[in-house]
Amino acid sequence: MTDKASIDFYFEFSSPYGYLASLRIDEIAAKHVRRSVWRPFLLGVVFQITGHSPLTEQPLRGDYAQHDFRRSARLQKAPFMMPEEFPVLSIAAARAFYWLEGRNPAQAKQLAQALYFRIFGEGQNISAPEAVIAVAETLGIDGEELAAALQDPVVKERLKTETQTAIDRGVFGSPFVIVDGEPFWGADRLDQVDAWLETGGW
Amino acid sequence: MTDKASIDFYFEFSSPYGYLASLRIDEIAAKHVRRSVWRPFLLGVVFQITGHSPLTEQPLRGDYAQHDFRRSARLQKAPFMMPEEFPVLSIAAARAFYWLEGRNPAQAKQLAQALYFRIFGEGQNISAPEAVIAVAETLGIDGEELAAALQDPVVKERLKTETQTAIDRGVFGSPFVIVDGEPFWGADRLDQVDAWLETGGW
Numbered sequence: 016m017t018d019k020a021s022i023d024f025y026f027e028f029s030s031p032y033g034y035l036a037s038l039r040i041d042e043i044a045a046k047h048v049r050r051s052v053w054r055p056f057l058l059g060v061v062f063q064i065t066g067h068s069p070l071t072e073q074p075l076r077g078d079y080a081q082h083d084f085r086r087s088a089r090l091q092k093a094p095f096m097m098p099e100e101f102p103v104l105s106i107a108a109a110r111a112f113y114w115l116e117g118r119n120p121a122q123a124k125q126l127a128q129a130l131y132f133r134i135f136g137e138g139q140n141i142s143a144p145e146a147v148i149a150v151a152e153t154l155g156i157d158g159e160e161l162a163a164a165l166q167d168p169v170v171k172e173r174l175k176t177e178t179q180t181a182i183d184r185g186v187f188g189s190p191f192v193i194v195d196g197e198p199f200w201g202a203d204r205l206d207q208v209d210a211w212l213e214t215g216g217w
Numbered sequence: 218m219t220d221k222a223s224i225d226f227y228f229e230f231s232s233p234y235g236y237l238a239s240l241r242i243d244e245i246a247a248k249h250v251r252r253s254v255w256r257p258f259l260l261g262v263v264f265q266i267t268g269h270s271p272l273t274e275q276p277l278r279g280d281y282a283q284h285d286f287r288r289s290a291r292l293q294k295a296p297f298m299m300p301e302e303f304p305v306l307s308i309a310a311a312r313a314f315y316w317l318e319g320r321n322p323a324q325a326k327q328l329a330q331a332l333y334f335r336i337f338g339e340g341q342n343i344s345a346p347e348a349v350i351a352v353a354e355t356l357g358i359d360g361e362e363l364a365a366a367l368q369d370p371v372v373k374e375r376l377k378t379e380t381q382t383a384i385d386r387g388v389f390g391s392p393f394v395i396v397d398g399e400p401f402w403g404a405d406r407l408d409q410v411d412a413w414l415e416t417g418g419w
Contacts, residue, residue, distance in 0.1 A: 065276050065277055067275075074267050075388075076390070
């Protein structure tokens with residue numbers, strides 16, 4: 016089964032729906048004996064192309080979004096708290112992920128999960144590099160090494176490349192899942208992702 | 218059971234997801250012994266407030282939307298064909314609906330269903346009043362009476378009022394369902410509407 020294609024899970028750390036999807040994606044992957052590949056990217060860069068703005072800043076839609084975040088979280092019984100400072104600056108978080116992934120992929124995913132929980136499970140601000148490092152240290156990651164990595168041009172470039180790859184693959188929102196070449200946008204498409212894997216498509 | 222609140226189904230005739238939702242909403246209402254109230258509105262007026270544009274005109278998202286319309290239609294086994302001329306000008310269609318609703322509510326819904334099928338089931342253009350009238354005539358509606366109604370200031374004003382009411386209630390997209398004060402945006406929220414009616418909310 017190891018030659019089956021991965022489930023590519025694109026997400027922005029500042030995305031509430033990305034957080035909610037992150038709590039389900041691995042279960043869906045495991046059910047279908049697939050590997051999930053987590054890919055944080057910078058939605059702000061995508062917004063420069065699409066001309067979009069964060070949901071919460073949009074007239075009418077913003078109020079609904081705030082309501083829907085909480086209702087969606089309750090439906091899947093996920094802890095949820097909007098951070099007071101929003102949107103979150105996710106550059107440090109995403110850089111930390113890619114740096115760590117090069118060394119320890121499993122731990123990189125754990126870091127992403129811990130960061131998401133800090134943001135939307137506890138409503139805390141992780142925009143500053145120090146805040147990301149603090150979360151990483153709870154997982155036993157060396158804080159000084161990570162601090163240096165966050166300024167490493169190679170790591171910075173990696174995040175740029177990954178974000179560009181996401182755009183090239185048609186990713187325009189968070190979360191965004193690509194499985195067997197099929198794109199699915201939104202946490203509310205995960206049931207379809209599940210069904211697509213089950214049936215091979217319709 | 219007749220005192221139970223209605224399920225308010227807001228939709229724009231030019232909305233593919235509105236069409237897909239229209240094929241399911243009455244079944245959901247019937248299941249919970251509720252009455253559905255169909256409410257066409259002009260999404261273009263809402264876009265002037267929100268600054269949004271039709272999905273299909275947005276970079277990246279437009280291509281995905283075209284793909285997702287078809288995939289969503291296949292999933293619910295609905296006939297689907299994008300009209301060549303898109304977006305559809307829906308003013309005549311929406312005016313016709315409200316004029317007819319004042320005389321024969323059941324037939325007004327039938328007209329809405331027939332118009333939606335003409336647009337997205339058959340991919341035809343119903344922007345012109347004559348095209349709306351032609352569809353209405355297949356239901357036995359008097360074409361000359363309808364032609365006059367489409368120019369009636371009272372009918373025109375009614376559509377404006379309904380669109381403003383939609384905006385006042387927070388409607389910013391199509392389809393949009395409000396049930397027991399709870400707002401649900403998108404065809405992909407209908408399962409949640411069903412669950413909300415089943416459980417009384419979560």
